[in-house]
Amino acid sequence: xxxxxxxxxxxxxxxxxxxxxxxxxxxxxxxxxxxxxxxxxxxxxxxxxxxxxxxxxxxxxxxxxxxxxxxxxxxxxxxxxxxxxxxxxxxxxxxxxxxxxxxxxxxxxxxxxxxxxxxxxxxxxxxxxxxxxxxxxxxxxxxxxxxxxxxxxxxxxxxxxxxxxxxxxxxxxxxxxxxxxxxxxxxxxxxxxxxxxxxxxxxxxxxxxxxxxxxxxxxxxxxxxxxxxxxxxxxxxxxxxx
Numbered sequence: 001x002x003x004x005x006x007x008x009x010x011x012x013x014x015x016x017x018x019x020x021x022x023x024x025x026x027x028x029x030x031x032x033x034x035x036x037x038x039x040x041x042x043x044x045x046x047x048x049x050x051x052x053x054x055x056x057x058x059x060x061x062x063x064x065x066x067x068x069x070x071x072x073x074x075x076x077x078x079x080x081x082x083x084x085x086x087x088x089x090x091x092x093x094x095x096x097x098x099x100x101x102x103x104x105x106x107x108x109x110x111x112x113x114x115x116x117x118x119x120x121x122x123x124x125x126x127x128x129x130x131x132x133x134x135x136x137x138x139x140x141x142x143x144x145x146x147x148x149x150x151x152x153x154x155x156x157x158x159x160x161x162x163x164x165x166x167x168x169x170x171x172x173x174x175x176x177x178x179x180x181x182x183x184x185x186x187x188x189x190x191x192x193x194x195x196x197x198x199x200x201x202x203x204x205x206x207x208x209x210x211x212x213x214x215x216x217x218x219x220x221x222x223x224x225x226x227x228x229x230x231x232x233x234x235x236x237x238x239x240x241x242x
Contacts, residue, residue, distance in 0.1 A: 072102040080140060089142040100127050106144045110185065112178055114155025115171075122151045146187035150219055153182050157216050158223030164209050176204040179212075192242060199238045210234050 203211025
């Protein structure tokens with residue numbers, strides 16, 4: 001948590017535009033390079049946002065002094081002005097001592113906890129996968145939230161497939177409701193992903209298991225680990241052209 005000295009320091013800040021040579025921007029770019037090659041799911045949720053920040057350069061700004069007051073040291077007070085990293089999404093310091101605590105505070109209430117797990121377990125899972133406190137660099141608030149959206153989505157996709165296998169219609173219908181509702185989750189549906197997720201939602205409603213397996217592979221969900229078939233062609237079969 002922020003102590004009195006840090007609070008006083010933040011109150012003295014004034015709004016400024018960041019120059020491309022600014023340490024924040026170069027730090028973001030360096031973080032992007034360091035983290036390439038990690039798990040596909042992690043690249044979707046973290047690397048994409050970091051790369052977008054590096055491309056925005058002067059589009060990253062610091063809020064006015066009153067807006068810069070935050071509860072956690074992990075919050076830099078810098079925000080994105082748009083693009084893939086999300087309008088107004090705050091830049092987060094992954095090296096801050098309270099970054100785990102900050103990440104836990106971001107679990108979105110609109111993401112229902114899937115059967116077989118708990119909210120705390122998902123928070124721990126996301127913290128472990130992101131290597132918080134160990135992976136140097138920066139990310140954004142929306143990057144954290146997207147990790148929770150993916151974890152929740154994958155849980156419900158996996159439950160849909162398990163219910164389908166057991167011919168449990170009631171359980172499958174419950175999972176379908178969440179998969180359909182997930183088309184409104186802001187980070188999971190950024191850009192073209194929204195169109196793809198809408199097609200998957202339709203597959204859930206119609207009982208198209210191949211479409212749900214495609215989604216499991218797309219987001220590298222745990223449910224896809226035992227797959228021996230690629231379902232990448234499913235998307236094109238739905239008429240999706242990107």
